[in-house]
Amino acid sequence: MSDPRPLVVRDPRFREHVPLRPHPERPERLVAIDRALDACGELLRPLEPREATDEELLGAHDRAYLDAIGACAGTTCQLDPDTYCSPQSVATARLAAGSLVEAALRVASGDATRAFAALRPPGHHAEQDAPMGFCLFNNVAIAARALLERTGIERIAIVDWDVHHGNGTQHAFEAERDVFFASLHQFPFYPGTGALDEQGQEKGLGATLNLPLPAGCGDAEYGLLFDTVLAPVLLAFKPEIILVSAGFDAHERDPLGGMNVTTRGFGLFAERLCAIADETCAGRIVLALEGGYDLEALGESVGEAVRVLARTEPRAEKFPLAGARGTEMASRFREAHARFWPALARRVQA
Numbered sequence: 001m002s003d004p005r006p007l008v009v010r011d012p013r014f015r016e017h018v019p020l021r022p023h024p025e026r027p028e029r030l031v032a033i034d035r036a037l038d039a040c041g042e043l044l045r046p047l048e049p050r051e052a053t054d055e056e057l058l059g060a061h062d063r064a065y066l067d068a069i070g071a072c073a074g075t076t077c078q079l080d081p082d083t084y085c086s087p088q089s090v091a092t093a094r095l096a097a098g099s100l101v102e103a104a105l106r107v108a109s110g111d112a113t114r115a116f117a118a119l120r121p122p123g124h125h126a127e128q129d130a131p132m133g134f135c136l137f138n139n140v141a142i143a144a145r146a147l148l149e150r151t152g153i154e155r156i157a158i159v160d161w162d163v164h165h166g167n168g169t170q171h172a173f174e175a176e177r178d179v180f181f182a183s184l185h186q187f188p189f190y191p192g193t194g195a196l197d198e199q200g201q202e203k204g205l206g207a208t209l210n211l212p213l214p215a216g217c218g219d220a221e222y223g224l225l226f227d228t229v230l231a232p233v234l235l236a237f238k239p240e241i242i243l244v245s246a247g248f249d250a251h252e253r254d255p256l257g258g259m260n261v262t263t264r265g266f267g268l269f270a271e272r273l274c275a276i277a278d279e280t281c282a283g284r285i286v287l288a289l290e291g292g293y294d295l296e297a298l299g300e301s302v303g304e305a306v307r308v309l310a311r312t313e314p315r316a317e318k319f320p321l322a323g324a325r326g327t328e329m330a331s332r333f334r335e336a337h338a339r340f341w342p343a344l345a346r347r348v349q350a
Contacts, residue, residue, distance in 0.1 A: 162247025165194030187212030206340030223319020
């Protein structure tokens, strides 16, 4: 019988991506996360990190971009107003992307059912040809492409609960039907994408589900959307694995976001997705770190989510009840996506 413990990727080398000046995306984030992971003790199983190959990186980025980023190795530079490169940043970014690929492949192979990757730099803003929003390589997009090309998996769901919309991940797959992308994010907000009517393109129309939330939403509003919009669609899509862009910057104490999710709320997010994974894809789910910039809140929230991954028995805890604003928002989102997902249409008519 295989080891039931979730795989966890962590390594001091992820701290070698060092900002040029005070910056929210800093190595101390992983110090806080390491404390939370240490507290989980033997509940977790370590996975050795590895660098991504060029072939894996080319699954989400073009060759010219790869060459341009490669030329930054060993240097210090500012790539855009938010994104920096220190001497070890390119190697660290390769390590992040490759480690997530390895975690996803191991889960797909049955070596593990669940995994969490504590990566830096994050990835979901990185476009095919450009760095953006603290991100160099799009870790989740690279892992998804590797799964499609190297395993028998044909349907992948990507759920992004970071406070910022995952523009790079959406753009990587929005014209494809077999990679479903869902994002719950503050809107309007950086990076300016993720409007409700962004629902995919060409044969991928309907396989992009954006849930743009106004500032101030917390556990109740998110929970209603998880339970009445996201869950029915995921159950209908029937993914063979779920990848999660797990940003923790929707936390009520985060300095960059404007949301009110609690530490426990992130545990509930993980519980819901684990339950859906149990029902649709033999429990296969992989969480990759994205944002989260209040160090204490980040560590606590990661600890909550990882302890959920480590449970052998599911729980059925409920989100707080949403008020009128949440109910109206959920109804509007169901109506917007119902033409692609009949389960939502049935709920609208109920």
